[in-house]
Amino acid sequence: MPDASPDAFDECVKIAVIGPQGSGKTSLVHRCTTSWFCEPEPTFGVDFRLCTIPIDGRQTRLHLWDTTGSARFAKITHAYYRIAQGILLVYDATDADALGRVGTWLEQVSTYASDSVCVLLCGTKADRLSKEERARALIHGNTTAARAGIAHVLTSAKDNEGVLPAFEALTREVRAAAAQRSRAVVLRNETFGERMMKRCYSPAACPGLSCCMPLWHQPICESPTSVHRRAEAAM
Numbered sequence: 336m337p338d339a340s341p342d343a344f345d346e347c348v349k350i351a352v353i354g355p356q357g358s359g360k361t362s363l364v365h366r367c368t369t370s371w372f373c374e375p376e377p378t379f380g381v382d383f384r385l386c387t388i389p390i391d392g393r394q395t396r397l398h399l400w401d402t403t404g405s406a407r408f409a410k411i412t413h414a415y416y417r418i419a420q421g422i423l424l425v426y427d428a429t430d431a432d433a434l435g436r437v438g439t440w441l442e443q444v445s446t447y448a449s450d451s452v453c454v455l456l457c458g459t460k461a462d463r464l465s466k467e468e469r470a471r472a473l474i475h476g477n478t479t480a481a482r483a484g485i486a487h488v489l490t491s492a493k494d495n496e497g498v499l500p501a502f503e504a505l506t507r508e509v510r511a512a513a514a515q516r517s518r519a520v521v522l523r524n525e526t527f528g529e530r531m532m533k534r535c536y537s538p539a540a541c542p543g544l545s546c547c548m549p550l551w552h553q554p555i556c557e558s559p560t561s562v563h564r565r566a567e568a569a570m
């Protein structure tokens with residue numbers, strides 16, 4: 336039976352919000368966690384915020400690390416890149432040069448974040464754009480993101496436009512990547528098991544019983560690592 340308490344959740348997703356100072360990171364996180372907009376305080380190092388929202392029928396607890404854009408705190412913020420499952424890379428859509436600097440941020444992501452991290456490019460302050468500017472910003476943002484193989488969204492924390500959908504989209508990517516990784520692990524284990532079975536039941540290749548046994552028949556006193564190493568050496 337689902338737990339109705341606000342603390343109940345089905346999954347937990349860790350998201351780092353990164354980008355230059357003044358791009359609107361704190362306002363986005365604030366809008367996501369409190370549903371209102373106010374003039375934010377400057378961020379020093381990393382601010383941690385929690386919120387639990389339903390995403391596709393699952394209560395999802397978001398751990399949001401709102402990082403500062405200042406290079407002074409780079410060592411601290413990079414530590415959060417490493418443990419994040421998703422990164423929201425924020426740029427100010429009203430700044431014509433902002434997209435040109437996205438490449439530098441992406442380089443930092445590939446240096447410091449895990450290989451499996453999911454990244455979403457997020458333009459902010461869309462309320463300040465005219466209709467034409469918005470259309471241009473969408474095209475340029477989409478093109479920049481597509482070059483990096485990631486998706487792009489435009490948001491306004493002030494008007495509450497696209498903020499939750501941005502965090503939802505990133506969460507879905509994190510879920511999909513995790514599902515793909517666990518499918519790969521199952522496949523690898525199945526393949527490994529099959530190879531072990533083949534050896535075990537091919538008499539010529541079987542000098543002693545235990546070395547060719549399928550893994551699930553190995554004596555339990557043996558550590559999985561040593562079994563694995565020995566099995567790999569035998570193949």
Ligand SMILES: Nc1nc2c(ncn2[C@@H]2O[C@H](COP(=O)(O)OP(=O)(O)O)[C@@H](O)[C@H]2O)c(=O)[nH]1
Binds near residue numbers: 358
């Ligand atoms: N008009 C408008 N201003 C915004 C929006 N988001 C942030 N700002 C303003 O941009 C400035 C920097 O925002 P902040 O969230 O502190 O940026 P951070 O340094 O990246 O965390 C502040 O003056 C905000 O009020 C937005 O969606 N619309």
Ligand SMILES: [Mg+2]
Binds near residue numbers: 360376378401
């Ligand atoms: Mg901030």
